[in-house]
Amino acid sequence: MPKVTLVDVFKHRITQKYLRRSGIHHAVTVAHYAFDLAVKSGVSPDLATKSALLHDIGHYEWYKDGKWDYEEYRKHDIHAIKGAERAHKLLIRLGEDRLVAKEVSLAVLLHTDSYLPFSLTEQRTLLQEVVEKADRMDEQPQGLHHYNKMSPSHAIKLLSRLDDKISDYYNNNQVRKEHT
Numbered sequence: 001m002p003k004v005t006l007v008d009v010f011k012h013r014i015t016q017k018y019l020r021r022s023g024i025h026h027a028v029t030v031a032h033y034a035f036d037l038a039v040k041s042g043v044s045p046d047l048a049t050k051s052a053l054l055h056d057i058g059h060y061e062w063y064k065d066g067k068w069d070y071e072e073y074r075k076h077d078i079h080a081i082k083g084a085e086r087a088h089k090l091l092i093r094l095g096e097d098r099l100v101a102k103e104v105s106l107a108v109l110l111h112t113d114s115y116l117p118f119s120l121t122e123q124r125t126l127l128q129e130v131v132e133k134a135d136r137m138d139e140q141p142q143g144l145h146h147y148n149k150m151s152p153s154h155a156i157k158l159l160s161r162l163d164d165k166i167s168d169y170y171n172n173n174q175v176r177k178e179h180t
């Protein structure tokens with residue numbers, strides 16, 4: 001059973017401060033994709049959904065005249081590095097297990113290789129692959145996926161439903177284990 005829920009993560013001050021930059025809609029959508037992919041590939045849905053929700057928390061505001069300056073972003077972006085640190089810090093503050101915080105932080109760090117001088121294809125763990133795939137499923141050209149809107153109250157509603165699905169998953173798997 002997850003120690004810290006997605007709603008806990010979403011409501012935290014650090015998440016509220018930084019998640020809006022890259023868009024609540026994108027973060028919540030990617031968390032849902034990550035749940036399905038995790039269940040399919042036998043990865044922990046707790047780790048996958050937390051990593052997915054937080055994968056873009058390191059974004060700097062690349063806005064110019066009210067629009068995302070994509071050119072500037074491609075040139076100077078290190079959001080995965082900043083995000084890994086922010087995700088780790090906020091999970092530790094929430095009292096999360098330190099191994100979970102480390103795994104999530106690494107999945108955030110490696111969800112993209114666009115800032116690295118080498119490719120991560122076939123280098124990722126299953127969890128990291130799930131997060132990378134989930135992110136790509138919601139991607140639109142020129143970073144348009146960062147513009148889709150979702151209110152914080154709607155995000156909490158959806159995340160609380162996803163938290164229930166995650167609890168159900170662990171309860172069912174526990175029952176299955178006990179019967180084998």
Ligand SMILES: [Fe+2]
Pocket residue numbers: 026055056135
């Ligand atoms: Fe993303």
